[in-house]
Amino acid sequence: MPSRPTPLPDDAPQTVLSTRRAKRMGLSRSRTRASDMDQLGRGLRLRAGTVPDEFELLTALQELYPQAVFSHETAARLWGMWLPSNGPRPRPHLSRTRSRGGTVRSPHAIGHELSDAAPVLEHRGLRVTSPAWTWTDLAHPLPTVHDLVAAGDSLLQRQDGPSGQRHVGMHPLSQLDDLHRLVSTRRRFRGRRAALDALPLLVENVDSAAETSTRLMVVEAGFPPPLVNPQLRLDDGTWFRPDLAWPDLKICIEYEGDHHRTDRDQFRRDISRDRRMRVNGWIQLRVTGAIFTHYGQQQFLKDLRAAFRQAESGSRP
Known part of the structure; x- marks a missing residue:
């Protein structure tokens, strides 16, 4: 034995x-x-x-592979960037400069040759391409410009937002000017056209990928771009921060994730906030992931158009 x-x-x-x-x-x-x-x-x-x-x-x-660096989707996940969740995760992406051995050849990883200009940082004890450089690396593999916008928005989260509170000192991971500068100077990379299309759609202070998708939906439907998580003051002196808002019309959108339903304290705060907003003349549309279905999107946009008509006519529900 x-x-x-x-x-x-x-x-x-x-x-x-x-x-x-x-x-x-x-x-x-x-x-x-x-x-x-x-x-x-x-x-x-x-x-x-x-x-x-x-x-x-x-x-x-x-x-x-001590000379290699994690890049592409692997780096994006390490940085916590918002990526599509469909399908199995690929093998890890490893990059290495030509001077340090060139493309990694390994059955465990997808190898790439890394540019000498790529900024490399240590994150969670691993060598990783910088957030901005990682975003440009995603321009080709991500299936849509919307996905690239969500990934970019995730780098621009506010310091006092939900992720910023969980990971103190981490956000924002990049600045909008840094992304513009990198795309203009890194002229040769796959998907550069998609990156150029995505850049004007990026905004700061977004708290979730769902907020990004909702914002892009309303803008593409012809509505003016809303403010994102602005800090606003009600007539009674109460401060609040809606997800998306048109303050001049007193219209806002609140995206409700599951925690708004399951967290009792959050639920109570939502009810109190909603009551005060109605008293102060705000039209509030609370939405869920149902708006990303065909029928749900149609109904949501119909309701938003009705809210704009009410606000512009001076009438309130």
Whole structure:
């Protein structure tokens, strides 16, 4: 009967272990090939019975390719950028400059050659292309300009917004001027035309991809661009920050995610805010993800047109 393998050190990764790290930890080659470890691929071991943790896999890949940098969709996810969620995630994207070995050739990753001009930052202990550079790298693989606008808006979130409060000091990840400057100076990259089309549609202070989609929907329907998360004051002196607003008409849109329904305190704040806004003459349209269906979009835009007619005629519901 074969003996049980010796336990791995307490600080060993829970799923994916690179052979380089194993060597630094003093583990022998035979230990990494024991019955409690499966071969995930050349240079990588997987604890038997586990599913690879994404971050541990990236850490192991960086250990295997220390001169490489995570880029494209992988960098975007590490930065928390808003990306389409359809379909399985691709293999990690790894880039490397020609002077450091050129395109990474690995069964574990999608390799790219990195420009010497690309800014590289350390984020969560990993080498990653800068947020702005990552955005330009997304211009080709993202399927629509709308998706590229959402990814760009996510870099421009406000410091005191929901994500800014969760990750203090992180936002904004970029400035709008930085994105314009990079697209003008980085003249050769795939999808540059899409990036040029997306730039005029980017705005600061958006809190979610759903807000971006709602804003683009109303603008494309012919409405004037709304203000995004403006801080406004009611007649009674109360301050509030609607998602999208036309203050001169006293019309606003509030996108309600699930937390507005499931969080009791949030629900109570919403009710109190809505009551005060009605008393102060505001027309408020509260919407959900249903507006992104064909029927839901039609009804929403119909209601918004009616709100504009009411406001412009001076009548209120």
